[in-house]
Amino acid sequence: MDNNQAIGIFDSGIGGTSIWKEIHHLLPNEKTIYLADSKNAPYGQKSKEEIIALSMKNTDFLLQMNCKLIVVACNTATTNAIKELREKYDVPFIGIEPAIKPAATNSKTQTIGILATQGTLNSDLFHRTVQKYESTKIIEQVGHGLVQLIESGKINSPEMTQLLHSYLNPMIEANIDYLVLGCSHYPYLIPQIKKILPNHIQIIDSGEAVAKQTQHLLQEKIGFNTQKNIETIFYTNTDPSVLKDILENKYEVTQIDF
Structure with a gap:
């Protein structure tokens, strides 16, 4: 090499x-x-x-x-x-891989959210990782449509804002204190996500x-x-x-x- x-x-x-x-x-x-x-x-x-x-x-x-x-x-x-x-x-x-470990380890509310693709959430590797943190409630959300909008150059579009609200609001209501971004496209959405999440919720990517x-x-x-x-x-x-x-x-x- x-x-x-x-x-x-x-x-x-x-x-x-x-x-x-x-x-x-x-x-x-x-x-x-x-x-x-x-x-x-x-x-x-x-x-x-x-x-x-x-x-x-x-x-x-x-x-x-x-x-x-x-x-x-x-x-x-x-x-x-x-x-x-x-x-x-x-x-x-x-x-x-989604950075579940730091989120689960540091969560005060024992509740974290993960936004990822269907393929990641369905994978054996993801399931094996989740099983290590049984004391933490993990709210999984498939980010349907997010990658397509990013690939189309529509990061700051009304459609993106609407989708993010629909995915993140239930997590906020469930009292998450960490949001794990489980797709390498999603860090480009952090400015948008920060407008939706309360300040105490930390965002983690890999x-x-x-x-x-x-x-x-x-x-x-x-x-x-x-x-x-x-x-x-x-x-x-x-x-x-x-x-x-x-x-x-x-x-x-x-x-x-x-």
């Missing part, structure tokens, strides 16, 4: 850029290649078999780019496919933890990039304008037939 190769990151669209931003912030000297499989978003409504097949296709693409490790920046892909990915490929993988895990893996096993040219490459298989917009037009985005 060449320590000067790029970190590969994939997601079912633009949401995983929330993870990429955390990795890039912590490891600014690393090369990164980001793959947005927006054409097949959202993964949360697909079967486990479909999610595994798409995750392998994404992995094959990034390995053709000689990536030294792969970050699965998608909760649904991690919870449904990471075991199969690790069995099939030699490259190290880092996954992303981005920083994934970045730290990436740093640890590079330090322990692979090595850091020592070259001066820091490449940051973005690929998408749909119209690149939404991805460009979420990156504040600071980076080029290449559209590929994939």
Whole structure:
């Protein structure tokens, strides 16, 4: 494994850029290649078999780019496919799971909310995680329609506000004090969510933890990039304008037939 190769990151669209931003912030000297499989978003409504097949296709693409490790920046892909990915490929993988542990451990009301995709909430990995915290009441809510609106560039739309109210108001009434965001798209909704939630409810996402895990893996096993040219490459298989917009037009985005 060449320590000067790029970190590969994939997601079912633009949401995983929330993870990429955390990795890039912590490891600014690393090369990164980001793959947005927006054409097949959202993964949360697909079967486990479909999610595994798409995750392998994404992995094959990034390995053709000689990536030294792969970050699965998608909760649904991690919870449904990471075991199969690790069995099939030699490259190290880092996954992303809903951060239930810090929420359940620190909750004063013993009640937390989780907003995630159907695919994540239905997964075996998620159920195994939830079982560890039986003393905490966990209110699960599928974020139907949220990913589609984000992928369409409608983060601040009236439809988004309406959906978020319908998902979050019952959690507020149930006295949650932590809201876990169980999809890498959802951190882009934090400004909207904060307008709805009372101030005492804390929002947790997994981005920083994934970045730290990436740093640890590079330090322990692979090595850091020592070259001066820091490449940051973005690929998408749909119209690149939404991805460009979420990156504040600071980076080029290449559209590929994939």
